[in-house]
Amino acid sequence: MSLFTKYGQLIALLALALFTTTLHASGPLRIAAASDLRYALNDIVDLYREARPEANIEVIYGSSGKMTTQIINGAPYDVFFSADISFPEKLQAEGLTTTEPSVYAIGRIVIWSNTLDAASLTLEDLASDAITRIAIAQPDHAPYGLRAKEAMQAAGVWEAVQSKMVFGENIAHTAQMTESGAAQVGIIALSLASFPELATHNHHLIDNALHNPLTQGYVVTRRGGQKSEAMAFAEFMATEQAHNVMTRYGFVIPE
Amino acid sequence: MFTLGPAEWQAIEVTFRLCLYTTLILLVLATPLAWWLANGRSHSRVVVQAVVALPLVLPPTVLGFYLLLALGPRGVVGKTLEDLGFHHLAFTFEGILIASVIYSMPFAVQPLTEAFKNLGRRPVEVASSLGAGALDRFRTVILPLTRGGFVVAATLTFAHTLGEFGVILMLGGSIPGETKVLSVLIYDHAEGMNYAAAHSLSLMLLIFAFVTLFVVYSITRRFRVANL
Amino acid sequence: MTIHVKARLRLGDDFELKVDHELPLEGVTGLFGRSGCGKTTLLRLIAGLERVKGASVRFGDQAWQQGRRFVPLHQRRIGLVFQEHSLLPHLSVQDNLLYGYRRTPAALRRLHPAEVTAMLGIDDLLSRRIDQLSGGQRQRVSLGRALLISPQLLLLDEPMAALDTQTKREIMPFLGRMATESGVPIIMVSHSPDEIGRLADRVVFMQAGQIQRIETLHESLARPDSPLFEDSGAVSVLEGSLGDVEEDGVRPFGPPEARLWVPSVEQPPANHCRRLRILARDVSLSLVSPEHISIQNHLQVTIERIDPPKANRCVVACRTRDHQLLLAEITSRAMRQLQLETGKPVYALIKSIALLK
Numbered sequence: 001m002s003l004f005t006k007y008g009q010l011i012a013l014l015a016l017a018l019f020t021t022t023l024h025a026s027g028p029l030r031i032a033a034a035s036d037l038r039y040a041l042n043d044i045v046d047l048y049r050e051a052r053p054e055a056n057i058e059v060i061y062g063s064s065g066k067m068t069t070q071i072i073n074g075a076p077y078d079v080f081f082s083a084d085i086s087f088p089e090k091l092q093a094e095g096l097t098t099t100e101p102s103v104y105a106i107g108r109i110v111i112w113s114n115t116l117d118a119a120s121l122t123l124e125d126l127a128s129d130a131i132t133r134i135a136i137a138q139p140d141h142a143p144y145g146l147r148a149k150e151a152m153q154a155a156g157v158w159e160a161v162q163s164k165m166v167f168g169e170n171i172a173h174t175a176q177m178t179e180s181g182a183a184q185v186g187i188i189a190l191s192l193a194s195f196p197e198l199a200t201h202n203h204h205l206i207d208n209a210l211h212n213p214l215t216q217g218y219v220v221t222r223r224g225g226q227k228s229e230a231m232a233f234a235e236f237m238a239t240e241q242a243h244n245v246m247t248r249y250g251f252v253i254p255e
Numbered sequence: 256m257f258t259l260g261p262a263e264w265q266a267i268e269v270t271f272r273l274c275l276y277t278t279l280i281l282l283v284l285a286t287p288l289a290w291w292l293a294n295g296r297s298h299s300r301v302v303v304q305a306v307v308a309l310p311l312v313l314p315p316t317v318l319g320f321y322l323l324l325a326l327g328p329r330g331v332v333g334k335t336l337e338d339l340g341f342h343h344l345a346f347t348f349e350g351i352l353i354a355s356v357i358y359s360m361p362f363a364v365q366p367l368t369e370a371f372k373n374l375g376r377r378p379v380e381v382a383s384s385l386g387a388g389a390l391d392r393f394r395t396v397i398l399p400l401t402r403g404g405f406v407v408a409a410t411l412t413f414a415h416t417l418g419e420f421g422v423i424l425m426l427g428g429s430i431p432g433e434t435k436v437l438s439v440l441i442y443d444h445a446e447g448m449n450y451a452a453a454h455s456l457s458l459m460l461l462i463f464a465f466v467t468l469f470v471v472y473s474i475t476r477r478f479r480v481a482n483l
Numbered sequence: 484m485t486i487h488v489k490a491r492l493r494l495g496d497d498f499e500l501k502v503d504h505e506l507p508l509e510g511v512t513g514l515f516g517r518s519g520c521g522k523t524t525l526l527r528l529i530a531g532l533e534r535v536k537g538a539s540v541r542f543g544d545q546a547w548q549q550g551r552r553f554v555p556l557h558q559r560r561i562g563l564v565f566q567e568h569s570l571l572p573h574l575s576v577q578d579n580l581l582y583g584y585r586r587t588p589a590a591l592r593r594l595h596p597a598e599v600t601a602m603l604g605i606d607d608l609l610s611r612r613i614d615q616l617s618g619g620q621r622q623r624v625s626l627g628r629a630l631l632i633s634p635q636l637l638l639l640d641e642p643m644a645a646l647d648t649q650t651k652r653e654i655m656p657f658l659g660r661m662a663t664e665s666g667v668p669i670i671m672v673s674h675s676p677d678e679i680g681r682l683a684d685r686v687v688f689m690q691a692g693q694i695q696r697i698e699t700l701h702e703s704l705a706r707p708d709s710p711l712f713e714d715s716g717a718v719s720v721l722e723g724s725l726g727d728v729e730e731d732g733v734r735p736f737g738p739p740e741a742r743l744w745v746p747s748v749e750q751p752p753a754n755h756c757r758r759l760r761i762l763a764r765d766v767s768l769s770l771v772s773p774e775h776i777s778i779q780n781h782l783q784v785t786i787e788r789i790d791p792p793k794a795n796r797c798v799v800a801c802r803t804r805d806h807q808l809l810l811a812e813i814t815s816r817a818m819r820q821l822q823l824e825t826g827k828p829v830y831a832l833i834k835s836i837a838l839l840k
Contacts, residue, residue: 030430038447058431061443073327075346075428172446179448197448377569380532383556384563385583386632392557395582399573 028056029229030076032067034083034216035137035172036107036144036189040249041081044242048233055229063170065141071096071221078224079233083107083171083189084143085217098225104237105251107214108190109147110203114181119202123155123210126185134164135183137171143214144171148187150211190250216251263456265432266440269348273436274416277355281363281412282405284356289367294376308365310358315421318358322426326350346428351436354422362411370404371397406474414467417460484508484668486636490528490538500524500692507697508636508668513683515673515710521692522672526638529670530563531556542636560591562629562637562667566644568621570613576624577609583632593633594665602664603627603657619650623657630665639671643678658682676711680704680720680760686711705808707790707798717763717798717810725757733779740804743780745836759836763798766811767832770821780833784809786825789818799823801831 033041038061045057060067064082071077071091081104082088088101111118111126126134137145145167152158166182168174171189178186179198193203218237224230236242243253259267288307292300310318326344327333333343344350374397382396398405420438427434429443437456444453489503500521506512514522527533529540531547531554540547547554562583570579580596600606603623608616616624622642629637642658643651659682662669673679679686679700686703688695688710696703703709704720712718723737725745733744736759743759773781784801787808791797792815799811799818809831823829 035446060429060431061447062429070346070428073323073329073345074333074343076430077428170446176446176448377565377567378571380530380556381563381565381569381571382582383532384530384561384632385628386557386560386586387582388555388557391586396571400571 027076028058029078029224029227029233031057031059031079031081031233032071032075032077033059033061033081034064034067034143035061035170036083036191036216037061037081038172038192039195040191040245040251043245044237047241047245048236051236052232055233057229057233061170061172063137063142065143066170076223077221078227078230079218079220081216081218082143083214083216084146085215087143088217088219091219091221096222097219098222098230099220099234101217101219103215103254104218105216105246105253107144107147107216108208108250108252109144109151109187109206109211109214110190110193111185111206112175112178112188112193112198112201112203113185114179114201115184117202118185118204121185121204123152123157123206126152127157127160131184132164133166133183133185134161135166135168135174135177135186135188137174137188138167138169142168142170142174144187144189145174147211147214148206151187151206154210194249259455260452262431263440263452266435266437266456269432269434270417270436270438273348273352273355274413276352277359277416278363278409278412280352280356281359282409285360285363285367285408289364290371292364292368293371293374308361311361315358315419316425318354319422319425322350322354322357322422326353326426345426346430346434348433351423351427351434354426355416355419358419358422359412359415362415363408366404366408366411367401370401370407373404374400403474403477407471410467410471410474414464414471417467418464484543486529486543486670487539487541488525488529489540490525490535492524492528492533492535492538494521494524494692495519498692500528502692502694504687504694504697506670506687507685508670510684511662511669511671511682513671513673513679513686513700514689515676515679515683515686516689518674520689522674522689523640525689526640526670526672529636530561530638531559560587560632560635562632562634564622564625564629564637564639564642566641568618568625568645570616570621570624570628572613574613575609576605576611576613576616579613579624580605580609580628580631583628587632591633594630596631599627599630602660617650618646619653622646622650622654626657626661630661630667634667637665637667637669639669641672641674644673644675655681676714676718677760679711680718681758701808704810705800715762717812719761719763719766719808719810721759721761721803721807721809723757723759723805738805741782741807743782743833743836761809761833761836763810763812765834766809767834768799768801768811768813768817768821768823769830769832771830773830773832776832778832778834780836782809782831782833784829784831786823786827786829788825789823792818801829803831 041059045059049055064084064087067080068087068090071080072094080088080091085101085103088097091097092101111121113121125131136148139145139149149158152161166177168177172192174186175188175192175198177183178188190205192198218234220230220234246253292304323345324330325332328337328343333345337343344353378396378400379392382392387395418438423434423436424439427439429435429439437460441453441456444456485505485507487505490500492500494500502525514525516522524533528535528538534553539549541549546552547559571582574582584592584596600609603626605620605623605627608620608624613621643654646654662682671682683700685697685699687697700720703711704718721737726735728734733746736743736745736757782803784803786799787802788800789797795815796812797815797818799813801809801811803809811831
């Protein structure tokens, strides 16, 4: 019996050690961002650090839908830049936000390829037999994937391309799948196609009349509300400097 | 080739810490459990054995999903902790530590159960008749005679935790310094098309995993001979 | 000193262990029965290796198990020796021997390493590794290790079952010495009438989970239906003192009025208490004093009992001059021709003798 009590004590001690470390507070500013921002936001954070060298910022990229689920389940993110404003709105409805969701950019999608000249490709061409694999982001939880699907539906090729679709976990994953050649063609964010390494290949900008707008919204979470840095960074996103970067990556800044 | 920046070092530190804690906790938990599985007579043993082995066959996402639900602020565990004034455990180091402990459980329990079965009850009965109490028996008889099992259990647990990805991705949220382990960082690098960094880390893990397994297999061979 | 055991426990589909007995504990008590009769389980129950609900085990005035009270084995001070060798393989012979000695409070130590190793003839083995020992040596070290906790009780579970005949012969004298010299009561499980005959002072007969009978070895050997006769027919065990080797290489055994001559064997020194084991079929009877005959051992005896014949052979129980029982097995025809009857003095001719301990 004494062995069991000793074990019990040991386990209790371990548990205690666990929870005491859980109590550490605040820490760095954590930004959750949609994958289309991967390169643009890195540049903006660099600019922000130039202005405030002491800032401690971590950016975590993923699909907007997945990050929304994570925040609902308690993920410690302070600011959330979504590829679609519906996700911040959902968080607001759950009472997990400090600020009103607001639009920071409008995204665009493009056809891009590592092997073909995408500039000469149209959505209709995707149905041709010459193209065997097309990558888009998972429409269920990645806004860029949903818009790509809408565009293909509007172009009337969605049914025809079904058998050659592959789905990336998020839009950056989709771009990587296309870049690696695993998929011949990808429908990705203009912001990613504008990244220097991908920009060496041409792209075809998809008419934004073919899909719902990619209204990208951000929100400061309930957790971020306690950090002045969160509000400061949100304000920085509205500056000329940040807008310039966003525009360079192909985002449209709303009036 | 090996260009490790601060982000890489941070991930290495988190990974190493996770592997180490998981191994230590599991050795403490798995020892009595494995003893019971090897020597107990209760019929519930089979059930427990099946439960312990579940992570071997379940997709990591299943475990990650349920843990996320349980440990998050709305889950049973997470909510209770919050009510008690603690922080919930989703997206924390402690959260992925719990996940790793569960996920690597079979890798600690099975070699130990096997070692204890091979040991049999006899040496323990003998030591008992010679006046050794439970802890004394563990220290002077069980431990020295099943050393090989403990080394294998520890190494496999450590190595398996190192290779963990799905559960941590679901439950950890890839937070630098907290839940961003090497496997997640590699995924991140690959997604960001930062292939050079993905390469150096992957190669490092590959070599480490090989060395670990090599050590495990040499040990199992050596101890099987020595233990006769 | 006695031990009282009361327990009920299902052993298999068809039978259960059911005991409620007081076993006397002096010298060696043999627990005899066929394999599977529950004798090992009874031993484990006494040791506390088997925790049976509702059982009670009382050793002298110590309650080892009673109601909710359960003294674990490591506090019972019981020496255990198992059938197969059970030395701890990671320790040397010396460390095996001292494992229990070191854990025995100094005040309770009655037996010490030097005397025990001398008694068991293992002085030269102390620095060896376990895998450098022969089967018999291992078992002797096991015995020594058990003795060195100065146990209140020694439990031997078929200690010789796994040994070959040669090794058994080698170890038997040590067991015998241990029983007489250590002063520790011994319970020995065995299914071999030979071992019981050689070592036991008292026999507990078990069958199908129950204790059938508790009696002294001599009582059990005086019964015509003794289970100890199942293997090789009726057997007698004679006790007496063994003298030193005389010319022609023989040694005298027993008092002058019942003197036997035993072939010289090197090991056992002269001793006052030895046993001879004589198979009844190796004993013939004669009405006249046998002379001019190669058989060396003949004793004057009186017929005490004649058992009914079985398959034309019958066992004749004779009393020697030193009042011990000697059994002879002869044909019904011979008995009729010699007109044997109880009370008749005859000569017993003994063809072969086994010196036991």
